[in-house]
Amino acid sequence: MVREGKLHLLLTLRSMQLRRSPGQVCFPGGKSEAIDKDEIDTALREAKEEVGLQPEKVEVICRLVPGIDKMNHLVTPVVGFIEDTFQATPNPDEVSDVFVVPLEYFVKPLNYKTLPYKTSTGYLSRMHCFIYDDHEHKVSFKIWGLTAHFAVFLALVVFRKRPTFEVDYDLDDLISSSEKNFMNLYASLYKRKKSNL
Numbered sequence: 473m474v475r476e477g478k479l480h481l482l483l484t485l486r487s488m489q490l491r492r493s494p495g496q497v498c499f500p501g502g503k504s505e506a507i508d509k510d511e512i513d514t515a516l517r518e519a520k521e522e523v524g525l526q527p528e529k530v531e532v533i534c535r536l537v538p539g540i541d542k543m544n545h546l547v548t549p550v551v552g553f554i555e556d557t558f559q560a561t562p563n564p565d566e567v568s569d570v571f572v573v574p575l576e577y578f579v580k581p582l583n584y585k586t587l588p589y590k591t592s593t594g595y596l597s598r599m600h601c602f603i604y605d606d607h608e609h610k611v612s613f614k615i616w617g618l619t620a621h622f623a624v625f626l627a628l629v630v631f632r633k634r635p636t637f638e639v640d641y642d643l644d645d646l647i648s649s650s651e652k653n654f655m656n657l658y659a660s661l662y663k664r665k666k667s668n669l
């Protein structure tokens with residue numbers, strides 16, 4: 473959404489009651505169901521369930537290169553515009569808070585660190601970790617892991633400028649290098665699956 477002339481990302485804080493990743497920050501989303509035509513359908517259905525966003529209020533822009541979560545689920549980000557008048561109605565079973573962060577924060581953060589990330593198959597990568605202080609609501613959010621991975625990639629695609637921290641992409645060839653990273657990660661998981669058969 474555009475707020476005060478700047479692009480912002482809408483994020484959620486997962487409920488502490490959830491079995492997976494309680495209390496972590498993520499985008500509205502979830503597992504696909506048989507009724508979903510594609511990933512866009514899944515994203516819109518989940519956003520409605522989790523934060524009360526009506527699908528017709530979303531202008532879908534694109535899908536991004538998928539990521540893989542720590543349970544080895546394939547996660548496809550769907551990017552869409554929403555109006556800044558949107559008032560979230562969080563489903564308390566799944567979401568304990570909804571907040572927005574300027575997209576630019578994911579290339580020019582005030583509080584950032586990088587952590588090494590090694591998958592169960594030994595694939596080595598880096599994990600971004602941002603602390604975002606929401607001064608208006610006097611609360612801080614830790615945005616890391618897969619969520620941060622997607623937010624950084626989108627910010628790089630949109631702003632096309634060098635971030636203030638290291639990234640695993642060729643900035644002159646962002647899309648190809650992100651596809652290459654994904655394929656390497658995917659291949660490392662697939663190899664292990666095959667050897668376990």
Ligand SMILES: CCCCCCCC(=O)SCCNC(=O)CCNC(=O)[C@H](O)C(C)(C)COP(=O)(O)OP(=O)(O)OC[C@H]1O[C@@H](n2cnc3c(N)ncnc32)[C@H](O)[C@@H]1OP(=O)(O)O
Pocket residue numbers: 491492493496497498499501502503504539540541542543545546547589597598599616617618619620621
């Ligand atoms: C290099 C990049 C670094 C990558 C680091 C990876 C490690 C980390 O992310 S560290 C943690 C920081 N936290 C995050 O970033 C949050 C990441 N998680 C998410 O975004 C969400 O959990 C997300 C989108 C994957 C799934 O959403 P969620 O709301 O959990 O989905 P939901 O529909 O409720 O899931 C229901 C079930 O389906 C499963 N499921 C969810 N997505 C999938 C999928 N794509 N395929 C198969 N199963 C799935 C869930 O595990 C859950 O299973 P169970 O009921 O057994 O617990």
